[in-house]
Amino acid sequence: MLRIIRRKSISDFGVKQVFVDEIQTASPNWRILRSMFSSKLLLALPILCVGLTSIFAAGCGDRRQSFYPSLADAIKSGEITRGWIPDFLPESSRAIHLIYDPSSPRTWCAFEFSPDDSQRLRENLTSIDGLLPSIKRVTSPGVSWWPGVLKGNLNVVKINTAGFKLYKVEEAETSVNPDILLFAVDWSNGRGFFYRTNE
Numbered sequence: 301m302l303r304i305i306r307r308k309s310i311s312d313f314g315v316k317q318v319f320v321d322e323i324q325t326a327s328p329n330w331r332i333l334r335s336m337f338s339s340k341l342l343l344a345l346p347i348l349c350v351g352l353t354s355i356f357a358a359g360c361g362d363r364r365q366s367f368y369p370s371l372a373d374a375i376k377s378g379e380i381t382r383g384w385i386p387d388f389l390p391e392s393s394r395a396i397h398l399i400y401d402p403s404s405p406r407t408w409c410a411f412e413f414s415p416d417d418s419q420r421l422r423e424n425l426t427s428i429d430g431l432l433p434s435i436k437r438v439t440s441p442g443v444s445w446w447p448g449v450l451k452g453n454l455n456v457v458k459i460n461t462a463g464f465k466l467y468k469v470e471e472a473e474t475s476v477n478p479d480i481l482l483f484a485v486d487w488s489n490g491r492g493f494f495y496r497t498n499e
Contacts, residue, residue, distance in 0.1 A: 407495070
């Protein structure tokens, strides 16, 4: 059985005919306005992106981020000479991620190494059982490679449960305010992280 359904018009819903006429006459104008707006939006989009990028960069300071496949690449780039990476990382260090702000000592670094090549690193680290008074909180660098247990307020139990042992290194001991490096090392899996500050 064929059923005929009558389409309801706008006027069937109680809308006045004057309003319907205005919609019908405004329709071509609206299309022109919409076209102009969308073309201006396309022109403004790159400017908006550049502006937001500038604001984001200003908010993050002048942070620099680098990745080195090997320690040799980091040395060649001058990271050890400039002091951003300590000179006692294992020679087998690889997959080195580094973030630092040239205007401050604050540094985040992740690296992997061969577990049987750890002697030089072990000799330069001082084991700690608790948190250092100067480093109880680590600001997140905002990258995926930095572990969650080393972000925010630090919890030694959680850090140890994640397989890391904590160590410290004091740099420039003659300085009034020496840089402190907090190392978290997973010796069995050959993973290390350090955070540097002098606050």
